Amino acid sequence: MAEDSEWVPESVAGFLGSPDWLIPLADFMENHCSVFDDEDENKLSYTEVHQQYKHLVERLLENYMQEVGISEQQFLRACSSFTGSKDLQAVFQPVLATDDFPMFRSLMVQKNMELQLQALHVIKERNGGLPECLTDGVDVMNELEQQEMKILQEVLQRSKQEYDLEMMALGRQEREDQASTSSSLSDAPLGNSCETHTAGDSGTRQTNTTNGSVTEAAELKIKPAQSAASGQAEALPAVRPPLSAEHTSPERPRDDCRPLADEEALQQRSEYLKQQRDKLQARKRDQTPKSPADTPPAAPEPKASAQEMSEEKKRLQKRKHLAEKLREEVIRK
Amino acid sequence: MGEVQKGLFSVIEKLKGTTEQELRIVLLGLDNAGKTTLLKQLASEDVNTITPTQGFNIKSVTCDSMKLNVWDIGGQRKIRPFWKKYLANTDLLIYVIDSADKKRFEETGLELSDLTDEENLRGVPLLIFANKQDLATASPASEIAEGLNLHTYRDREWQIQACSAVSGEGVQDGMNWISNNIVNKKK
Known part of the structure:
Protein backbone atom coordinates (compact mmCIF):
# COMPACT_ATOMS: atom_id res chain seq x y z
CA MET A 1 0.00 0.00 0.00
CA PRO A 131 -33.00 48.85 -21.24
CA GLU A 132 -35.04 50.45 -18.55
CA CYS A 133 -36.79 47.22 -17.68
CA LEU A 134 -33.49 45.83 -16.45
CA THR A 135 -32.55 48.75 -14.29
CA ASP A 136 -33.93 48.97 -10.84
CA GLY A 137 -37.57 49.81 -11.28
CA VAL A 138 -37.95 51.47 -7.92
CA ASP A 139 -35.12 53.87 -8.54
CA VAL A 140 -36.45 54.87 -11.89
CA MET A 141 -39.84 55.48 -10.41
CA ASN A 142 -38.38 57.62 -7.70
CA GLU A 143 -36.43 59.61 -10.22
CA LEU A 144 -39.50 60.14 -12.32
CA GLU A 145 -41.54 61.10 -9.31
CA GLN A 146 -38.91 63.51 -8.17
CA GLN A 147 -38.79 65.06 -11.58
CA GLU A 148 -42.53 65.35 -11.60
CA MET A 149 -42.55 66.92 -8.18
CA LYS A 150 -39.93 69.40 -9.26
CA ILE A 151 -42.04 70.43 -12.18
CA LEU A 152 -45.11 70.70 -10.06
CA GLN A 153 -43.37 72.87 -7.54
CA GLU A 154 -41.94 75.08 -10.23
CA VAL A 155 -45.31 75.47 -11.84
CA LEU A 156 -47.00 76.18 -8.57
CA GLN A 157 -44.47 78.80 -7.75
CA ARG A 158 -44.84 80.51 -11.08
CA SER A 159 -48.53 80.23 -10.90
CA LYS A 160 -48.52 81.95 -7.57
CA GLN A 161 -46.29 84.71 -8.87
CA GLU A 162 -48.59 85.22 -11.74
CA TYR A 163 -51.60 85.12 -9.58
CA ASP A 164 -50.16 87.82 -7.38
CA LEU A 165 -49.33 89.83 -10.44
CA GLU A 166 -52.78 89.30 -11.70
CA MET A 167 -54.39 90.40 -8.51
CA MET A 168 -52.31 93.49 -8.54
CA ALA A 169 -53.25 94.14 -12.08
CA LEU A 170 -56.82 93.44 -11.27
CA GLY A 171 -56.83 96.13 -8.67
CA ARG A 172 -55.24 98.51 -11.10
CA GLN A 173 -57.54 97.61 -13.89
CA GLU A 174 -60.59 97.98 -11.77
CA ARG A 175 -59.46 101.41 -10.97
CA GLU A 176 -58.56 102.26 -14.51
CA ASP A 177 -61.30 101.02 -16.65
CA GLN A 178 -63.95 98.41 -16.17
CA ALA A 179 -65.02 97.14 -19.54
CA SER A 180 -62.17 97.96 -21.82
CA THR A 181 -61.10 94.68 -23.30
CA SER A 182 -64.01 92.37 -23.12
CA SER A 183 -64.38 91.92 -26.84
CA SER A 184 -60.74 91.39 -27.59
CA LEU A 185 -60.43 89.06 -24.67
CA SER A 186 -62.89 86.65 -26.04
CA ASP A 187 -60.85 85.98 -29.13
CA ALA A 188 -57.78 84.60 -27.60
CA PRO A 189 -59.11 82.04 -25.22
CA LEU A 190 -61.47 80.84 -27.84
CA GLY A 191 -58.76 80.26 -30.33
CA ASN A 192 -56.85 78.33 -27.81
CA SER A 193 -59.54 76.21 -26.43
CA CYS A 194 -59.26 73.50 -28.96
CA GLU A 195 -62.04 71.51 -27.52
CA THR A 196 -65.10 72.86 -29.20
CA HIS A 197 -64.81 76.46 -30.12
CA THR A 198 -63.17 78.15 -32.99
CA ALA A 199 -61.75 81.57 -32.80
CA GLY A 200 -64.28 84.31 -32.80
CA ASP A 201 -66.99 81.91 -31.98
CA SER A 202 -68.59 84.12 -29.50
CA GLY A 203 -67.90 87.37 -27.93
CA THR A 204 -70.21 86.91 -25.05
CA ARG A 205 -68.77 84.00 -23.20
CA GLN A 206 -65.58 85.26 -21.78
CA THR A 207 -65.75 83.36 -18.57
CA ASN A 208 -66.85 80.13 -20.13
CA THR A 209 -64.34 80.18 -22.84
CA THR A 210 -61.53 81.03 -20.58
CA ASN A 211 -62.58 78.13 -18.49
CA GLY A 212 -62.38 75.97 -21.54
CA SER A 213 -58.95 77.26 -22.31
CA VAL A 214 -56.71 74.31 -22.05
CA THR A 215 -53.31 75.41 -21.03
CA GLU A 216 -52.63 74.18 -17.59
CA ALA A 217 -51.56 77.60 -16.51
CA ALA A 218 -54.85 79.06 -17.47
CA GLU A 219 -56.84 76.43 -15.71
CA LEU A 220 -54.81 76.81 -12.66
CA LYS A 221 -55.13 80.48 -12.53
CA ILE A 222 -58.75 80.70 -13.30
CA LYS A 223 -59.65 78.96 -10.13
CA PRO A 224 -58.21 81.45 -7.73
CA ALA A 225 -59.04 84.30 -10.03
CA GLN A 226 -62.64 83.31 -10.25
CA SER A 227 -63.07 82.75 -6.61
CA ALA A 228 -61.36 85.98 -5.83
CA ALA A 229 -63.13 88.07 -8.39
CA SER A 230 -66.12 86.09 -9.43
CA GLY A 231 -68.31 87.60 -12.04
CA GLN A 232 -65.64 89.94 -13.21
CA ALA A 233 -65.00 88.65 -16.62
CA GLU A 234 -62.72 91.49 -17.41
CA ALA A 235 -60.55 90.39 -14.56
CA LEU A 236 -59.26 87.47 -16.51
CA PRO A 237 -57.06 88.81 -19.23
CA ALA A 238 -53.96 87.32 -17.71
CA VAL A 239 -55.41 83.97 -18.46
CA ARG A 240 -55.17 84.50 -22.14
CA PRO A 241 -52.68 82.20 -23.71
CA PRO A 242 -49.53 83.53 -25.22
CA LEU A 243 -49.35 84.93 -28.72
CA SER A 244 -52.87 86.09 -28.48
CA ALA A 245 -51.17 89.36 -27.81
CA GLU A 246 -50.61 89.68 -31.53
CA HIS A 247 -54.28 89.86 -32.05
CA THR A 248 -55.41 91.60 -29.01
CA SER A 249 -52.82 94.17 -28.38
CA PRO A 250 -53.44 96.17 -31.51
CA GLU A 251 -57.05 96.32 -30.63
CA ARG A 252 -56.20 97.49 -27.24
CA PRO A 253 -55.94 101.15 -26.93
CA ARG A 254 -54.25 101.11 -23.57
CA ASP A 255 -50.55 101.36 -23.11
CA ASP A 256 -50.68 98.78 -20.43
CA CYS A 257 -47.69 96.47 -20.64
CA ARG A 258 -49.08 94.06 -18.06
CA PRO A 259 -50.71 91.59 -20.42
CA LEU A 260 -47.53 91.37 -22.42
CA ALA A 261 -45.49 90.59 -19.35
CA ASP A 262 -48.05 88.04 -18.38
CA GLU A 263 -48.04 86.49 -21.75
CA GLU A 264 -44.33 86.32 -21.73
CA ALA A 265 -44.35 84.56 -18.40
CA LEU A 266 -47.00 82.22 -19.56
CA GLN A 267 -45.09 81.49 -22.66
CA GLN A 268 -41.96 80.84 -20.73
CA ARG A 269 -43.77 78.60 -18.41
CA SER A 270 -45.52 76.59 -21.03
CA GLU A 271 -42.27 76.23 -22.87
CA TYR A 272 -40.55 75.07 -19.76
CA LEU A 273 -43.32 72.69 -18.99
CA LYS A 274 -43.28 71.30 -22.42
CA GLN A 275 -39.57 70.77 -22.26
CA GLN A 276 -39.84 68.97 -18.96
CA ARG A 277 -42.73 66.99 -20.23
CA ASP A 278 -40.86 66.03 -23.35
CA LYS A 279 -37.85 65.03 -21.33
CA LEU A 280 -39.99 62.77 -19.26
CA GLN A 281 -41.61 61.35 -22.31
CA ALA A 282 -38.30 60.80 -23.92
CA ARG A 283 -37.06 58.89 -20.90
CA LYS A 284 -40.14 56.79 -20.89
CA ARG A 285 -39.79 56.01 -24.51
CA ASP A 286 -36.35 54.73 -23.63
CA GLN A 287 -33.83 55.99 -26.06
CA THR A 288 -36.11 56.03 -29.01
CA PRO A 289 -35.38 59.06 -31.12
CA LYS A 290 -36.99 62.17 -29.87
CA SER A 291 -40.11 63.30 -31.54
CA PRO A 292 -40.10 66.46 -33.55
CA ALA A 293 -42.47 67.88 -30.99
CA ASP A 294 -39.42 68.20 -28.87
CA THR A 295 -38.32 71.43 -30.41
CA PRO A 296 -40.24 73.88 -28.38
CA PRO A 297 -42.21 76.19 -30.55
CA ALA A 298 -43.54 79.15 -28.70
CA ALA A 299 -46.64 78.29 -26.83
CA PRO A 300 -49.87 77.30 -28.54
CA GLU A 301 -50.59 79.08 -31.78
CA PRO A 302 -54.16 80.12 -31.71
CA LYS A 303 -54.40 80.52 -35.47
CA ALA A 304 -52.39 77.49 -36.36
CA SER A 305 -53.04 75.35 -39.39
CA ALA A 306 -55.29 72.35 -39.06
CA GLN A 307 -52.38 69.95 -39.03
CA GLU A 308 -50.69 71.87 -36.32
CA MET A 309 -53.89 72.02 -34.45
CA SER A 310 -54.10 68.26 -34.12
CA GLU A 311 -50.57 68.17 -32.85
CA GLU A 312 -51.52 70.93 -30.55
CA LYS A 313 -54.40 68.94 -29.26
CA LYS A 314 -52.17 66.13 -28.25
CA ARG A 315 -49.89 68.45 -26.44
CA LEU A 316 -52.75 70.17 -24.80
CA GLN A 317 -54.08 66.88 -23.63
CA LYS A 318 -50.80 66.19 -21.96
CA ARG A 319 -50.95 69.52 -20.29
CA LYS A 320 -54.46 68.99 -19.26
CA HIS A 321 -53.33 65.90 -17.50
CA LEU A 322 -50.65 67.83 -15.73
CA ALA A 323 -53.14 70.49 -14.89
CA GLU A 324 -55.34 67.88 -13.27
CA LYS A 325 -52.49 66.92 -11.06
CA LEU A 326 -51.75 70.51 -10.30
CA ARG A 327 -55.28 71.17 -9.39
CA GLU A 328 -55.27 68.29 -6.99
CA GLU A 329 -52.14 69.72 -5.53
CA VAL A 330 -53.70 73.14 -5.16
CA ILE A 331 -56.87 71.78 -3.68
CA ARG A 332 -54.96 69.74 -1.22
CA LYS A 333 -53.24 72.89 -0.14
CA MET B 1 -22.79 3.85 -5.12
CA GLY B 2 -24.00 3.84 -1.57
CA GLU B 3 -20.55 2.82 -0.49
CA VAL B 4 -19.03 5.83 -2.13
CA GLN B 5 -21.53 8.11 -0.48
CA LYS B 6 -20.94 6.79 2.99
CA GLY B 7 -17.23 6.81 2.50
CA LEU B 8 -17.34 10.27 1.10
CA PHE B 9 -19.35 11.42 4.05
CA SER B 10 -16.71 10.43 6.54
CA VAL B 11 -14.07 12.04 4.35
CA ILE B 12 -16.13 15.15 4.07
CA GLU B 13 -16.29 15.52 7.81
CA LYS B 14 -12.55 15.31 7.97
CA LEU B 15 -12.21 17.77 5.12
CA LYS B 16 -14.46 20.22 6.84
CA GLY B 17 -12.04 20.07 9.72
CA THR B 18 -14.87 20.14 12.18
CA THR B 19 -14.71 18.04 15.25
CA GLU B 20 -18.37 18.50 15.99
CA GLN B 21 -20.75 15.86 14.86
CA GLU B 22 -23.85 16.58 12.89
CA LEU B 23 -27.38 15.38 13.27
CA ARG B 24 -29.98 15.46 10.58
CA ILE B 25 -33.42 16.36 11.90
CA VAL B 26 -36.55 16.46 9.77
CA LEU B 27 -39.40 18.68 10.90
CA LEU B 28 -42.79 17.59 9.54
CA GLY B 29 -46.48 18.04 10.17
CA LEU B 30 -49.62 19.33 8.48
CA ASP B 31 -49.75 22.76 6.94
CA ASN B 32 -50.27 25.53 9.47
CA ALA B 33 -49.01 23.32 12.31
CA GLY B 34 -46.23 25.80 13.06
CA LYS B 35 -43.16 24.00 11.70
CA THR B 36 -41.43 27.04 10.30
CA THR B 37 -42.26 29.09 13.37
CA LEU B 38 -40.74 26.37 15.50
CA LEU B 39 -37.68 26.26 13.25
CA LYS B 40 -37.19 30.00 13.52
CA GLN B 41 -37.75 29.85 17.25
CA LEU B 42 -35.02 27.23 17.48
CA ALA B 43 -32.70 29.44 15.47
CA SER B 44 -33.66 32.48 17.59
CA GLU B 45 -35.03 34.30 14.58
CA ASP B 46 -38.03 36.57 14.18
CA VAL B 47 -41.24 34.51 14.13
CA ASN B 48 -43.58 37.29 13.06
CA THR B 49 -43.07 37.26 9.31
CA ILE B 50 -43.74 33.65 8.43
CA THR B 51 -45.69 32.67 5.36
CA PRO B 52 -46.85 29.19 4.29
CA THR B 53 -43.84 27.19 3.16
CA GLN B 54 -43.94 26.18 -0.48
CA GLY B 55 -40.59 24.42 -0.43
CA PHE B 56 -38.36 23.81 2.54
CA ASN B 57 -36.16 25.62 5.02
CA ILE B 58 -32.93 24.53 6.63
CA LYS B 59 -31.39 25.87 9.80
CA SER B 60 -28.43 24.71 11.76
CA VAL B 61 -28.60 24.83 15.52
CA THR B 62 -25.81 23.91 17.89
CA CYS B 63 -26.80 21.74 20.79
CA ASP B 64 -24.23 20.45 23.25
CA SER B 65 -21.45 21.07 20.74
CA MET B 66 -23.32 19.01 18.19
CA LYS B 67 -24.57 20.60 15.02
CA LEU B 68 -28.24 19.96 14.37
CA ASN B 69 -29.26 20.44 10.76
CA VAL B 70 -33.01 20.91 10.89
CA TRP B 71 -34.99 20.51 7.68
CA ASP B 72 -38.47 22.02 7.72
CA ILE B 73 -40.50 20.87 4.73
CA GLY B 74 -43.80 22.44 3.75
CA GLY B 75 -46.89 20.60 4.99
CA GLN B 76 -49.47 21.47 2.38
CA ARG B 77 -51.24 18.47 0.99
CA LYS B 78 -49.70 18.87 -2.44
CA ILE B 79 -46.21 18.97 -0.97
CA ARG B 80 -46.55 16.00 1.38
CA PRO B 81 -45.68 13.44 -1.33
CA PHE B 82 -42.23 15.06 -1.41
CA TRP B 83 -41.58 14.39 2.26
CA LYS B 84 -40.13 10.97 1.64
CA LYS B 85 -37.36 12.44 -0.48
CA TYR B 86 -35.98 14.09 2.61
CA LEU B 87 -36.03 11.17 5.02
CA ALA B 88 -32.78 9.39 4.17
CA ASN B 89 -30.11 9.44 6.88
CA THR B 90 -32.45 11.14 9.32
CA ASP B 91 -31.43 10.97 12.98
CA LEU B 92 -34.60 12.40 14.46
CA LEU B 93 -38.12 13.15 13.30
CA ILE B 94 -39.85 16.12 14.85
CA TYR B 95 -43.58 16.07 14.18
CA VAL B 96 -45.58 19.22 14.85
CA ILE B 97 -49.31 19.23 15.58
CA ASP B 98 -51.69 22.16 15.83
CA SER B 99 -53.30 21.27 19.16
CA ALA B 100 -56.25 23.56 18.46
CA ASP B 101 -57.08 22.05 15.07
CA LYS B 102 -59.24 19.22 16.35
CA LYS B 103 -60.88 18.74 12.99
CA ARG B 104 -57.63 17.53 11.54
CA PHE B 105 -56.38 15.33 14.36
CA GLU B 106 -57.32 12.28 12.34
CA GLU B 107 -55.56 13.58 9.24
CA THR B 108 -52.39 14.41 11.15
CA GLY B 109 -52.49 10.99 12.82
CA LEU B 110 -52.67 9.27 9.44
CA GLU B 111 -49.75 11.27 8.09
CA LEU B 112 -47.70 10.42 11.16
CA SER B 113 -48.38 6.72 10.93
CA ASP B 114 -47.49 6.80 7.22
CA LEU B 115 -44.19 8.40 8.17
CA THR B 116 -43.36 5.93 10.87
CA ASP B 117 -43.93 3.14 8.36
CA GLU B 118 -41.30 4.63 6.05
CA GLU B 119 -38.25 2.45 5.62
CA ASN B 120 -35.92 5.41 6.01
CA LEU B 121 -37.42 6.31 9.37
CA ARG B 122 -37.31 2.83 10.88
CA GLY B 123 -36.29 3.11 14.49
CA VAL B 124 -35.71 6.84 14.16
CA PRO B 125 -36.60 8.65 17.41
CA LEU B 126 -39.74 10.77 17.32
CA LEU B 127 -40.39 14.03 19.09
CA ILE B 128 -43.92 15.40 18.82
CA PHE B 129 -44.60 19.01 19.58
CA ALA B 130 -48.21 19.62 20.64
CA ASN B 131 -48.02 23.18 19.41
CA LYS B 132 -50.22 26.24 19.88
CA GLN B 133 -50.80 25.64 23.58
CA ASP B 134 -51.17 29.41 23.86
CA LEU B 135 -54.61 29.09 22.23
CA ALA B 136 -57.54 28.61 24.58
CA THR B 137 -58.99 25.84 22.44
CA ALA B 138 -55.80 23.76 22.41
CA SER B 139 -56.06 20.14 23.52
CA PRO B 140 -53.58 19.04 26.18
CA ALA B 141 -50.60 16.99 25.03
CA SER B 142 -51.78 13.93 26.95
CA GLU B 143 -55.05 13.89 25.05
CA ILE B 144 -53.24 14.15 21.73
CA ALA B 145 -50.86 11.37 22.71
CA GLU B 146 -53.82 9.17 23.44
CA GLY B 147 -55.50 10.06 20.16
CA LEU B 148 -52.33 9.16 18.27
CA ASN B 149 -51.92 5.88 20.15
CA LEU B 150 -48.39 6.84 20.95
CA HIS B 151 -48.20 4.22 23.68
CA THR B 152 -48.30 1.56 20.96
CA TYR B 153 -45.00 2.81 19.48
CA ARG B 154 -42.49 0.25 20.65
CA ASP B 155 -39.96 0.37 17.84
CA ARG B 156 -38.49 3.76 18.70
CA GLU B 157 -38.00 6.33 21.39
CA TRP B 158 -40.68 8.96 21.39
CA GLN B 159 -41.71 11.98 23.36
CA ILE B 160 -44.60 14.41 23.20
CA GLN B 161 -44.00 17.96 24.32
CA ALA B 162 -46.57 20.70 24.75
CA CYS B 163 -45.32 23.99 23.41
CA SER B 164 -46.09 27.33 21.86
CA ALA B 165 -43.72 28.01 18.99
CA VAL B 166 -44.84 31.63 18.90
CA SER B 167 -43.97 32.34 22.52
CA GLY B 168 -41.21 29.75 22.71
CA GLU B 169 -42.73 28.10 25.72
CA GLY B 170 -41.94 24.40 25.92
CA VAL B 171 -39.56 24.50 22.97
CA GLN B 172 -36.50 24.34 25.16
CA ASP B 173 -37.94 21.35 27.01
CA GLY B 174 -38.14 19.54 23.69
CA MET B 175 -34.56 20.49 22.92
CA ASN B 176 -33.49 19.16 26.29
CA TRP B 177 -35.10 15.85 25.45
CA ILE B 178 -33.18 15.79 22.16
CA SER B 179 -30.02 16.63 23.99
CA ASN B 180 -30.47 13.94 26.62
CA ASN B 181 -31.82 11.16 24.48
CA ILE B 182 -30.21 11.54 21.08
CA VAL B 183 -27.25 13.88 21.10
CA ASN B 184 -25.59 12.40 24.16
CA LYS B 185 -26.26 8.86 23.05
CA LYS B 186 -24.63 9.52 19.72
CA LYS B 187 -21.47 10.80 21.28
Missing part, protein backbone atom coordinates in the same frame (compact mmCIF):
# COMPACT_ATOMS: atom_id res chain seq x y z
CA ALA A 2 2.99 2.24 0.35
CA GLU A 3 3.00 3.05 -3.33
CA ASP A 4 -0.48 4.56 -2.97
CA SER A 5 0.86 7.58 -1.27
CA GLU A 6 3.21 8.11 -4.16
CA TRP A 7 0.87 8.75 -7.03
CA VAL A 8 -2.77 8.31 -6.05
CA PRO A 9 -3.35 11.62 -4.25
CA GLU A 10 -1.54 13.42 -7.02
CA SER A 11 -3.65 11.71 -9.62
CA VAL A 12 -6.85 12.46 -7.71
CA ALA A 13 -5.89 16.10 -7.33
CA GLY A 14 -4.99 16.17 -11.00
CA PHE A 15 -8.35 14.73 -11.96
CA LEU A 16 -10.24 17.22 -9.78
CA GLY A 17 -8.47 20.01 -11.68
CA SER A 18 -8.88 18.52 -15.13
CA PRO A 19 -11.40 19.39 -17.84
CA ASP A 20 -12.77 15.84 -17.63
CA TRP A 21 -14.11 16.77 -14.21
CA LEU A 22 -14.55 20.53 -14.36
CA ILE A 23 -16.34 20.85 -17.68
CA PRO A 24 -19.20 18.44 -16.99
CA LEU A 25 -19.70 20.06 -13.59
CA ALA A 26 -19.67 23.56 -15.03
CA ASP A 27 -22.10 22.48 -17.75
CA PHE A 28 -24.39 20.99 -15.17
CA MET A 29 -24.34 24.07 -13.00
CA GLU A 30 -24.93 26.42 -15.89
CA ASN A 31 -27.83 24.34 -17.11
CA HIS A 32 -29.50 24.00 -13.74
CA CYS A 33 -28.67 27.15 -11.83
CA SER A 34 -31.50 29.27 -13.19
CA VAL A 35 -34.02 28.14 -10.57
CA PHE A 36 -31.66 29.00 -7.72
CA ASP A 37 -32.34 32.41 -6.27
CA ASP A 38 -31.22 33.86 -2.98
CA GLU A 39 -34.60 33.62 -1.30
CA ASP A 40 -34.49 32.30 2.22
CA GLU A 41 -36.81 29.43 1.43
CA ASN A 42 -35.63 26.57 -0.75
CA LYS A 43 -37.69 25.31 -3.63
CA LEU A 44 -38.56 21.66 -3.84
CA SER A 45 -36.92 21.59 -7.24
CA TYR A 46 -33.55 22.31 -5.61
CA THR A 47 -33.61 18.84 -4.12
CA GLU A 48 -34.22 17.32 -7.52
CA VAL A 49 -31.26 19.19 -8.97
CA HIS A 50 -29.12 18.22 -6.01
CA GLN A 51 -29.95 14.56 -6.57
CA GLN A 52 -28.97 14.84 -10.22
CA TYR A 53 -25.78 16.53 -9.18
CA LYS A 54 -24.95 13.71 -6.78
CA HIS A 55 -25.44 11.19 -9.53
CA LEU A 56 -23.26 13.15 -11.90
CA VAL A 57 -20.44 13.40 -9.38
CA GLU A 58 -20.72 9.72 -8.54
CA ARG A 59 -20.60 8.78 -12.19
CA LEU A 60 -17.62 10.97 -12.89
CA LEU A 61 -15.70 9.65 -9.90
CA GLU A 62 -16.53 6.04 -10.72
CA ASN A 63 -15.41 6.49 -14.30
CA TYR A 64 -12.22 8.06 -13.15
CA MET A 65 -11.47 5.35 -10.62
CA GLN A 66 -12.15 2.65 -13.18
CA GLU A 67 -10.00 4.32 -15.77
CA VAL A 68 -7.06 4.89 -13.49
CA GLY A 69 -7.58 1.60 -11.73
CA ILE A 70 -7.78 2.67 -8.14
CA SER A 71 -10.21 1.37 -5.56
CA GLU A 72 -12.63 3.41 -3.54
CA GLN A 73 -10.47 2.85 -0.49
CA GLN A 74 -7.46 4.24 -2.26
CA PHE A 75 -9.47 7.14 -3.46
CA LEU A 76 -10.81 7.91 -0.01
CA ARG A 77 -7.40 7.61 1.53
CA ALA A 78 -6.11 10.07 -1.04
CA CYS A 79 -8.97 12.41 -0.24
CA SER A 80 -8.17 12.23 3.45
CA SER A 81 -4.64 13.29 2.70
CA PHE A 82 -5.96 16.56 1.31
CA THR A 83 -7.29 17.74 4.64
CA GLY A 84 -4.15 19.71 5.40
CA SER A 85 -4.07 21.83 2.28
CA LYS A 86 -6.43 24.77 1.82
CA ASP A 87 -5.97 24.82 -1.95
CA LEU A 88 -6.89 21.21 -2.30
CA GLN A 89 -9.87 21.72 -0.07
CA ALA A 90 -11.17 24.28 -2.52
CA VAL A 91 -10.67 21.82 -5.35
CA PHE A 92 -12.62 19.35 -3.31
CA GLN A 93 -15.58 21.64 -2.81
CA PRO A 94 -17.67 20.22 -5.68
CA VAL A 95 -17.34 16.81 -4.07
CA LEU A 96 -18.33 18.15 -0.67
CA ALA A 97 -21.35 19.78 -2.21
CA THR A 98 -22.85 16.38 -2.96
CA ASP A 99 -23.44 15.85 0.71
CA ASP A 100 -23.82 19.40 1.89
CA PHE A 101 -26.99 20.91 0.53
CA PRO A 102 -26.38 24.46 1.80
CA MET A 103 -22.97 24.43 0.15
CA PHE A 104 -24.44 23.11 -3.07
CA ARG A 105 -27.15 25.73 -2.95
CA SER A 106 -24.68 28.57 -2.47
CA LEU A 107 -22.58 27.29 -5.38
CA MET A 108 -25.66 27.28 -7.60
CA VAL A 109 -26.87 30.68 -6.46
CA GLN A 110 -23.44 32.08 -7.12
CA LYS A 111 -23.35 30.55 -10.58
CA ASN A 112 -26.78 31.95 -11.35
CA MET A 113 -25.69 35.43 -10.36
CA GLU A 114 -22.54 35.14 -12.44
CA LEU A 115 -24.58 34.21 -15.48
CA GLN A 116 -26.96 37.08 -14.88
CA LEU A 117 -24.12 39.54 -14.61
CA GLN A 118 -22.59 38.15 -17.76
CA ALA A 119 -25.88 38.55 -19.56
CA LEU A 120 -26.20 42.13 -18.37
CA HIS A 121 -22.68 42.79 -19.54
CA VAL A 122 -23.43 41.40 -22.98
CA ILE A 123 -26.58 43.48 -23.25
CA LYS A 124 -24.68 46.58 -22.21
CA GLU A 125 -21.98 45.98 -24.77
CA ARG A 126 -24.42 45.39 -27.54
CA ASN A 127 -26.80 48.22 -26.83
CA GLY A 128 -24.52 50.62 -25.10
CA GLY A 129 -26.80 50.65 -22.11
CA LEU A 130 -29.38 48.71 -20.25
